[in-house]
Amino acid sequence: MFEFENNYLLLWVDETIHLMYSDWQRPVTSQEYREGNTLLIEQLREKDIQNWIADSSKLGDISQEDERWTLQELIPTIANTNLLKLARIAGEDTGSHAKFEQFVRRAEPISIGNLQVRQFITYKEAADWLGEIPV
Template sequence: MSKTNLDYLQITLYEENNILYSKWTRDVTQDEYRAGIKQILRRLQQPHIYYWISDCGKLTGLTILNQQWLLREIAPALCSIPLKKIAHIGNDDVFSFLVMDNIVQKTIELYDFQADFMQFKTYEAAVHWLGFHQSQFA
């Protein structure tokens, strides 16, 4: 297991399970969001990472500019990574879930994105969907 801790983002790589877990620890500015996403992308590009749990429960939502940036700059790079499943953990804001669904649909259309994607409200549900048990990440 290896960790990267920033003031606003924790990234943990569980090599034995091929999982990257990223967790935003607070809401962030646009610059922090983009820097954090780039950090996550660098970690996802390491060999043998097939699952990503993205915990965005503390984020209040994506601005239009960040949505466009994700589609233009990050989505093509993400599609080159051999991810099998992405579990996204959001907050209770239905609009945020809809925005993320829209981004994923556009990524599929524009870049032939192949990974399975599902959204959740809890970490436990996300881990279960990936086919693991929470105790494997203690």
């Protein structure tokens, strides 16, 4: 089990079930967003992660510049890992849900590959979708 925590990101990886869980603890700066995502990508690559629960309910909006970086750098990198399912927890913020759905549609032409992406309100819903994951 790998665990990491700082003042804006909580992360754990259970290699036995190929699962990564990340939780943005608060809205972040552009530098924190990119550093945090760089760490997440390192774990995806190093630990053969197939399922990822990403809790973004406290992240807030990211800048347009960070959106572009995500589309140009982050999404193609994620598509070249063994990740099969990404379950995003957005909480009850329907605006965040809609914005993320638009973002995923913009990312599809970049090639998300076989990656399935869905949004949920709770951890339990996300875990149920991923499969037999202890809650």
